[in-house]
Amino acid sequence: TEGPTILIADALETDWRTAVLDTVPDAEWFILGNPPFVGFHLMDESKRSRIQMLFNNTPGAGTLDYVCGWYVKAAQAIQGTDIRCAFVSTNSIASGEQVAVLWTKLSVELGVRIHFAHRTFRWSNEAKGVAAVHCVVIGFGLHEARRKRLFEYESLASEPAEIEAENINAYLIEGPNVLIGTRPRPICHVALMEAGNKPADGGYLVLSCDDRDELLAQDINAARFIKRYIGAREFINGEERYCLWLDSATPKELREIIPIARRVECVRSFRSMSKKAATRAKADVPWLFDDYRPIPERYLIVPSVSSETRRFIPVGFIDDGSVPSNAVTIIPSAGMYELGILTSTMHMSWVRYVCGRLESRYRYSKDVVYNNYPWPEPTDAQCERVEALAQGVLDARAKHPTSTLADLYHPTTMPPDLRKAHEALDKAVDQCYRKEPFTSERERVEYLFDLYRTLTEGFAAEVGKKKKGRKGGDRQRAG
Numbered sequence: 001t002e003g004p005t006i007l008i009a010d011a012l013e014t015d016w017r018t019a020v021l022d023t024v025p026d027a028e029w030f031i032l033g034n035p036p037f038v039g040f041h042l043m044d045e046s047k048r049s050r051i052q053m054l055f056n057n058t059p060g061a062g063t064l065d066y067v068c069g070w071y072v073k074a075a076q077a078i079q080g081t082d083i084r085c086a087f088v089s090t091n092s093i094a095s096g097e098q099v100a101v102l103w104t105k106l107s108v109e110l111g112v113r114i115h116f117a118h119r120t121f122r123w124s125n126e127a128k129g130v131a132a133v134h135c136v137v138i139g140f141g142l143h144e145a146r147r148k149r150l151f152e153y154e155s156l157a158s159e160p161a162e163i164e165a166e167n168i169n170a171y172l173i174e175g176p177n178v179l180i181g182t183r184p185r186p187i188c189h190v191a192l193m194e195a196g197n198k199p200a201d202g203g204y205l206v207l208s209c210d211d212r213d214e215l216l217a218q219d220i221n222a223a224r225f226i227k228r229y230i231g232a233r234e235f236i237n238g239e240e241r242y243c244l245w246l247d248s249a250t251p252k253e254l255r256e257i258i259p260i261a262r263r264v265e266c267v268r269s270f271r272s273m274s275k276k277a278a279t280r281a282k283a284d285v286p287w288l289f290d291d292y293r294p295i296p297e298r299y300l301i302v303p304s305v306s307s308e309t310r311r312f313i314p315v316g317f318i319d320d321g322s323v324p325s326n327a328v329t330i331i332p333s334a335g336m337y338e339l340g341i342l343t344s345t346m347h348m349s350w351v352r353y354v355c356g357r358l359e360s361r362y363r364y365s366k367d368v369v370y371n372n373y374p375w376p377e378p379t380d381a382q383c384e385r386v387e388a389l390a391q392g393v394l395d396a397r398a399k400h401p402t403s404t405l406a407d408l409y410h411p412t413t414m415p416p417d418l419r420k421a422h423e424a425l426d427k428a429v430d431q432c433y434r435k436e437p438f439t440s441e442r443e444r445v446e447y448l449f450d451l452y453r454t455l456t457e458g459f460a461a462e463v464g465k466k467k468k469g470r471k472g473g474d475r476q477r478a479g
Contacts, residue, residue: 011035012050012069016077029081031074034088037133038066040098060101060182065092068102071138075110078142084115086139091120094136094172096356097368100181103170106140107177114138114168115145122156134357136172150174171353174442175449178456180354182367187455188375191333193302193366196231198326199243200279200290202270204263207242218259225249225260227295228320231327232303236314238404243323246287247294254287295323300334302342302370303327306362311414312422313351313362314405315342316394329366337383340390341375343422344429349444350374374451376432386432389425396421 007019021029038047040063047066054072055061067089074085093102106112118137134156148168151160165174186192199205206229207215215222222244228234229243244260255261268286271279282290298319304327306313317339324330331338341347350373356363364370378386396418397408407413430438433451438444 012054012073016073021077021081021083029083031078031083031085032087033070035067035070037090039090039092040065055101055105058101058105060097064098064101065090068093068098071102071106071112071140072110075106075112075140075142079110082141082143084139084141086116086137088123088135088137091134091136092357094120094138094170095354096363096365097182098356099170100179103179107170111142112140113142113144114140114148114170114172116149116151117168117172118151118160119153119172120156121153121160138172169449173353173445173449175446176453178449178453180368180372180452183371184367186371186373186375187452188373190375191331191338193329193331193370194293195291195366196304196324196326196328196330197289197293198291200271200274200282201267204266204270205244205246205289207244209240209242212242215259219257221253221257222260225253225257228322229325230301230318230322231325232305233327234325235301235303235316235318235328236306236405236409238406244287245295245323247292249287291326295321296330296332299324299330299332300339300342302329302331302364304329304364306364308352308357308361309411310409311345311411312343312348312409313364314409315339316397316405329364329370336387336390340386340393340425341429341432343390343393343425345422345426345441346429346433346438346444346448347373349441350448352441353445372452374448374455376429378432382428382432385428386425389421389428393418393421393425 005023007014009019016031040048040051043051043066048062051064051066051069052061054069055064067087070087071093074087077083078085092098103112116137116139118135120134120136123133123135137151148165150163150165150168150172152163153160163174167174167177169175169177170179207226212226215226225244225246225248226242227245229241231241233239234241244263246254246260246264249260253260254264264287268283271283271286271290274280274283279290282288298317300315301318301324302315303313317334318324318330351362351364351369354372355369356365376382396415397405399417400408400415403415408415408418427437433447438447
């Protein structure tokens with residue numbers, strides 16, 4: 001109050017230690033604030049390059065939000081001190097693939113320990129036209145706090161409930177310090193999940209209902225190349241969209257069906273002007289989707305984005321030849337057992353803490369959520385029980401043919417028979433993990449994180465044995 005100092009500078013290009021902390025070396029310092037939020041997909045090249053420099057161009061740094069830079073700058077500035085820090089941040093830094101990249105830098109390299117945290121809540125603003133932001137608050141330092149405090153919110157707008165925690169990890173839960181990065185294949189021996197088909201077409205291969213009708217009016221021969229196109233919105237809300245699926249079209253058909261020929265030429269032009277080299281290369285095959293995969297006869301569909309208000313992400317089977325879009329992931333070889341596990345409360349507990357977020361909505365991904373999920377090892381009887389009860393969930397849905405999945409899984413309109421079907425399924429899935437019932441979501445998540453740590457330790461040991469075996473074989477062959 002006697003002599004406040006305001007330093008006008010770029011926070012990410014300034015050495016906080018020399019510019020501020022060393023100016024009053026004997027003071028009791030605290031670092032706190034509400035750093036600016038810019039999502040990684042909205043950053044310009046200047047901001048992105050600053051973040052990548054702070055992370056030494058670590059793989060995955062390109063997925064980090066702008067706010068992550070403030071955590072690194074603070075952690076660097078407090079080295080060798082007992083200064084405590086706290087930042088308001090968007091909740092995206094505590095979920096999804098950002099967590100492993102950010103906290104490998106903070107905890108492993110710089111020694112940061114979380115002292116307290118507020119899990120996701122809605123930070124509103126009194127200014128007109130300003131959207132509410134979904135935030136977390138993280139307090140940290142380099143020393144272990146004597147008392148660690150975790151604040152949880154029953155809903156985004158409710159008051160927090162405080163619990164004391166032995167340890168708060170990077171996902172802002174009480175549990176071991178594990179970091180869940182991207183993984184190209186499942187950690188357990190389960191069916192592979194695939195991404196959907198990405199068009200990168202400039203809007204010329206994807207059709208609205210009106211587009212489809214207009215195209216057919218121009219040339220009825222286009223009919224056999226039009227397929228239903230299904231993404232998260234279409235699957236959950238029952239909306240209709242179509243696409244041109246031209247993998248079987250002959251060069252003659254691509255030229256002679258005029259409305260198709262026009263659209264294909266527009267795709268070629270669009271891709272050839274792309275800034276991405278990989279997209280420009282696909283201009284040579286403009287009749288195919290950019291990320292093209294043949295359509296399985298039957299597949300389990302998992303929406304990539306779903307409302308956080310739903311108790312379950314709606315999943316289900318598709319067997320009508322619909323083309324899955326890049327807004328969903330699919331499991332071509334899945335059966336009822338896989339559906340049962342993925343639509344269980346156990347799996348949803350993992351989703352809520354591990355998946356990325358789009359605002360507050362779930363952003364499901366195969367490389368982070370599915371491939372890292374610790375599956376149970378059920379007996380044959382337990383597996384059959386899960387399969388039967390998963391079919392019971394589908395049967396309950398079928399009793400409401402005029403309702404969309406959005407209707408069926410809305411928290412206030414979910415039918416009682418569907419609720420009961422899920423409750424029965426939940427008990428069967430829980431028993432695949434252990435005999436004792438789980439009493440809370442926190443208990444489920446702590447159990448899954450412990451199981452994940454056990455699996456990764458076993459996975460690392462197995463990889464080590466294989467590498468050692470290969471070295472020995474090389475020596476033997478060389479001899």
